[in-house]
Amino acid sequence: MAHGLHRLPLEKPIYEIEDRIIALEAAPVGGQEQEKLRLLKRELVELQRKVFGNLDPWQTVEVARHPDRPKTSDYLHMVFDEFVELHGDKSFGDDPAMLTGFAKLDRHKVLVIGHQKGKTLAERQACHFGCAHPEGYRKAMGKMRLAAKYGLPVICLIDTPGAYPGVGAEERGQAQVIAESMFLMASLPVPIVCVVIGEGGSGGALGIGVGDRVAILEHAYYSVISPEGCAGILWKSAEYKADAARALRMRSRDLAEFGVVDAVIDEPAGGAHREPRQMASRLKTYLVRTLRELVEKPVESLVDARYEKFRRMGVFAEATA
């Protein structure tokens, strides 16, 4: 368990117990210590369950942004049997914030698309912390067309604070590419499975989020705007980010209730960052089961059902005058 590089305040009591366990394990052991160790380990599991079972909305955002949380690149190794990266948008450049490539999963050859946040500071900066530029969405669209041509199912791993807000991004059509990508995905003639693995930040997330199935990890979030952005506009100060996170109903259970996601994938006790392999194995189980189901369906009915899925979204009143 080599972890705990970054500790959230909410994780403090968990790490306190864990430090005591480590100390006990290092010390010479007698029967009494063994019993103490056993109790502490049980206490640790219970505490993890309690803390992570009762995260408030802002704490959920903190967990979703946890620096140690598994990223797209981690899942590429742990979920798929092979990953062959494909670069470039054939137009402007190669955005490292959007990873695309061939992969193998179960008995399927697939195309994987995922936001990339990076691990080291240099990587994180190169990826703009997971905020893709227009060339990233163009790259994703190019590879989706390739997948459609050769009948490969598409898997999208969503993990972005949002599409990059900058001068170059606007000059190269950030709004245009997000719109085009949704337009393309809406009728792409292959199965599409999308999973929000960390941050589902607004249009930048939805730009690779129009699928036959949309799932979310338990402590990930998906929102129309970042809590800081919402607080800044409606409360006139980012200080109110926790209030905004609560008001926006951006957690996995809320999304399931609204019918925006089809499945919530449970995280290990203590969150995905504590047990990345276990998380990866649960994600893999979901993807394999879902793909097996989707590849059986005729493409036309798949695309029709995808249309109906999004067509139903919306809550309004209709006066029957």
Add this chain to the structure above:
Amino acid sequence: MTASDAGAAASGSATPASADAPGPPPRPKRGVPEGLWKKCDGCGATIYRKEAEELLNVCPQCGFHWYVSAAERISQLLDPGTFEECDSDLRPADPLGFRDKKPYAERLVAEQKRTGLSDAALTGTGMIRARRVACGVTDSAFIMGSMGSVVGERLTRLVERATDQKLPLIIISASGGGARMHEGIISLMQMAKVSAALARYSRAGGLFISVLTNPTMGGVAASFASLGDLCFAEPRALIGFAGPRTIKATIRVELPKGFQTSEFLLEHGFVDRIVARKDLKSEIARAIDYCGGAI
């Protein structure tokens, strides 16, 4: 868009004032001009409101295109008496039980009262110089013209109607607010919903003319507004994905002059034509004719 803009524009008329109308009253010396006068957002000059109204709410001095309400836009664009509104019975709900400083449910009632609109989009069918079209307009006076479920549903039904009836589709965007925060993730999904309907419409061969007006930002810019077969923009409109303040806060440099204007988008290849308001009707009619009229 300020409340006073909205109120004044709603009372405006598309019919030109008669020639013997009384001349402008004396110009106010100082302070914020109100009522008969308005300060132009483009040049800062104090403009006699009636004079601008005769020019379809365009500044007579600098040509800046002022706000027009959705209803006024319809009357400017469609042949008189041809507009038949659709889905006017849809009403916004409050699926999140959202409240910031004020509950969304209360905000909705206040906005409806202030603007006379049920939500930020008006949709229907009508004629443009005797060509039948499906037409939708968003109104920036209603919660910044933002898209929640009602805007998304009205536009989606409009697109589906255009598909079924084989009509050219015109959507005029005036939405500074993007996807409406108060309806949370459900607003975001409206982007996918309308875009999916447009994908079907496009496959059926439909002609979609998107008209971008001041302002068109965020989730509206990043969905239907950018998906036109033809994309027209009114001069000097603010159009973009991220708000200028967000960009400034992220990159910490001054933004270039003219950034995120219609002219900026034209220069970077995202707009087919910049069209002055007075020419919009004839330009749309001509484009419909070039593209074969009905589908």
